[in-house]
Amino acid sequence: MRKALTVFDQFRKDEDGAALIEYSVLLGIVLTAVVATITLVGTWVSGKWTALNTAL
Structure with a gap:
């Protein structure tokens, strides 16, 4: 469970996803x-x- 929370915390702090959405x-x-x-x-x-x- 602790590993899942660590992965979730890293994902929350990662700003690459936000930049991808902005682009x-x-x-x-x-x-x-x-x-x-x-x-x-x-x-x-x-x-x-x-x-x-029409003109022609």
Whole structure:
């Protein structure tokens, strides 16, 4: 039982897990921004392409 408590105490003091979670959240935010940007640019290009085809 003492060994389990020691392992649990070491796990609680370890900050690598917290850093991993922080980087994961940051990666999620960046990916969301990239996907939103690509979607908006794609919509804009599609509108310009349609306008060009109509003009021709």
